[in-house]
Amino acid sequence: MAGLVQNIPLIGAEIPWLRQLREAGIRAFENSGIPTAKTEAWKYTKPRDLNANDYIMDSRGETVTPGHFSLPFDGYRIHFENGIFDPEQTELPQGVEVLPLAEALLLRGETRGYLGRLVDLKRHPFAALNTGYLNEGVFIRVEKNVDLKKPLILINHTDSCGRNLFFNLRHLLILEEGASAEFVEIYHYGGEVKSRYFANIVTEAFLAPKARLQHYKYQAEAFKANHIALTAVDIETAAEYQAFTLQKGANIARNETRVSLRREQARAEVNAAYLMNGWATIDTTTDIEHLAPCTFSDQLVKGVVGGDAKGVFQGKIHIAPHAVKTGGRQLHKALLLSDTAEIDVKPELEIFADDVKCSHGAASGELDEEALFYMRSRGIGGEEARRLLIDAYLEDVIAKVPDPRIRAWFEELK
Template identity: 40%
Template sequence: MNAVAGAAGFSHRFEGLRSRLPGAKLPWLDALRGEAAESFGAQGFPTRRVEAWKYTDLNPLGHVSFDEPLTLLDGGVTLPPAIAPRVVFVDGRFREDLSDHPGARSLARHLPELEGRLGVLAQPAREPMAGLNTMLFEDGLLLEIGEGVDGGVMELLSYATACERPQAFHPRHLIRLAPGASLTLIETATGAARARYLHNPVYEIEVAEGARLTHGRLQQEAREAWHLSTVYARVAAGGVYDNFTLNAGGKLARNEIHTALTGARAQCHMNGAQLLVDGQHADTTTALDHAAPDCSSRQTYKTVLSGKSRGVFQGKILVRQAAQKTDGYQMNQALLLSPDAEIDSKPQLEIYADDVKCSHGATVGELDADQLFYLRARGIPESEAKAMLVEAFLQEAVESVAEETLRGALARAVDGWWRAEAAA
C-alpha cells in the first residue's frame, strides 16, 4: 500500500465530515481545511523516502481503519492524579466538567474570533501530519496570558478512552503569551490500558517580547497507541521558550518541534528524554531557526533503549545571515541496555552568519561494566545498580528543568518507567 492509498481513508472521512466539523460555516476556516486536505490527499502519509521521515515508517497506519470521535463522551472517566490546576481533553474533546483551571477555553467555541491567528505558524503543505490535523481538528486549547501576567502552572491532560474500534483525534492547541507574561504548561498525554488510537496534536505557540513559556511534555500514551505531535513556536525579542519532552509511551511516537527565534536576545531550550522498551519506536525531530542576532539555544536529548526498541533523534539548527552573535549547542546521547536496541542520530548545522558559536555532538554506548561491577561489589542488587546508572545518565537532561513542579513530575515518570521495566 503506497502513502497516498494509505491516507485515502482519512481523505474520504474528511469529505464526509466536512460540513459537520466545528467552524464549517466560516469561509476562511473551510478554505484552510480544504487546502490542507488537497495537500494531504496528494502527498499521503510521509514515507521513508522523505528525508525527514527516513527512520520512521508510518506505513502501518495506512492499514488501520480509524473512527473520528465526533460525539462527546458523557459520563465519568478515571483520570491520573492532577499535577496542577488543569484543563482536560478526552478523546480530543474539551471536558469542562473535568477541568478546573480558570483560563481553560475550548478552541471550538471561539473559532469565529481566530481568523488571521489560527494556521499562521503551522505548515500543512510541508508537514503532512499538520495537514491531517488541519483537515480534521475538532477542538483544542485556546490559551492567552495577558501582558505582564504570571500564569502560574497549568496542566494540559489528554486522555484516550478504550473503544471497540481504533479512533483518531487531532486537537489543535493555540497558545499566546503577551509581552512580559509567563507560564508553566505541563502536558500529559495518556490513555486507557487497552486503548488503540492515534493522537495527532498540533500546537501553535506565540511567545511575545520578554515573555517566558516553560513547556513540559509527558508522553505516556497506551502501549498500542500512535502519538504524532507537531509543535510550532515563535519567540520574539527577549522571549524564552523552554521545552522538555519525555517520550515513554505508545507503540510509535514522534515529537516534531519547529522553533523560530525572530527577535534579538530570544532564547530557546529544547531538552528531553526517550525511555523505550521492547517493541517501541520513538522519534524526536527538532528544527531551530535562528533568524535574529544575539540569540541562544540549548538542546540536550537522552535516549535509553531496552529490548528490541528503536530511537531516532534528528536535530537541525539553521543560522540565518542576519543572526550574528548566535550561540547554539546541541547534544544527543543514547544508552543501549540491549544488543537488539537501535538508535539513529542525525544532528545538522546550517550556518550563513560569520560571527557565531555553534556546536553539536552525539554519543552511543552501553552501561559501563566497571561501574556496574563497582556497585554490585558493594552489595547493591543488579536491578538497583542499573537503575542508579540510568538515573545518572538522565540526570543532566532532567536537571535542566528549573521549575519545581515540572521537574518533580518528570522525576516520578522516569522512576515509574524504570520500575515497570525492572519488573517486566
C-alpha cells in the first residue's frame, strides 16, 4: 500500500521507447505533483483525496464479482474489471481491429508514433501519471472507409472489495481515412458503495481525413470514488468528432476534452450533461484549438446540481493566427437545486485571427417555482414535478446525440 507512484510489473519494460515514455510520465507527475488550489487549471476542482497513501495498484489475483451492464442497443463489447482487460469473445467485422493495449504495445509498432502525441505531460499531471503506467486499455483501429454499423462499447466495472484501488486506463483510437465509428465508454461499479478508488483515464483519438467518430461516455462511479479523464482528439481535413458525456457519479470527477482541429473543414461537437448531489464535484473542462482555416466547434454543457455539490465548467477556445473563417461556439447552463449548490464557470476565448465567429455564454438558474406549482395544482406530486422539469432542462443537450438508439439510452439514464 502506498501513494500514486509505485513499482508494479508492466508489459514491455524492456522496450526502450516505452520505458522512456513511462519514465517521462512519472518524472512529469513527480515534478508537478497533485494539483492544489494554486494550480490555475485546477482552481475549482480539488483532488485532495488523492493524497491518500493506501492505494492498491496491483489488484491481479483478487476475486472480483464481474459486473454486468445491460444496454438497450447492440454493439461490440470490450470489458474491463477494475481496469484490467477481461477477455471475451467478440466477433468483429472486417476492417476493424480491437486489441488490449498491452498486446498492441508488443505487436503493433505504430503505437509508438501515436501514444503520448496529444498529451502535454507538463500541463496534465494525471495524464502524465497515466503515461507512467501505460499498460492497460484498448487499442482500436478502423481501416480506411470502413463504416462500423454497430458501436464499440467499452465497459469498465470496478469492484474494489472495499479497498482503495488505483488504476490507469489508456485508450488509443485510430480512424483511418473515411472511417466511421461509434465508441461508447461506460464506467460503473459494484460491491462496496463507499469505496474511494481512483480511475485515471486517458484516451487519444486520431481522425484521419474524412473520418467520423461519435464518442459517448457515461460516468457512474461510486459516490466516494475519483474519476479523472483526459480525452485528446486530433482531427484532420474534413473529419468530424461528435462527443456526448453524461456524468452522474464519483466524488471528484473531471472530464477533460482537448480537441485539435488541425486541417481545414475539421469539425468537433463536444456536448455534455451532468447531474449531481451530495458533496461531489463534477468538472467539465474543454480546450478546443482551431489550428486551420474553416474549422468549426460547438459545445453545449448542461448541469443539474443539488445538495452541497459543485459543478465546474472550464471551456477554452483557441483560434490560431491563420485560422480564419472558423466558428467556435460554447454554452454552459446549470440548474441549481439548493442554496448550497455551487457552480464555477471559466470561459476563455483566445482569438488570434480576424474574420472568425466565436461566442460563449453561461447561465444558471433555479427550478421555476411557478411551473412547479402549476404541475402540482394538476395533481402531479412535488418530486415528480421536479423530475419532469429536470428532464425537460436536459432535453436539448441530449437531443444533440446523433444516434437515436444511444440518444434513447441517455434519455433513460439521466
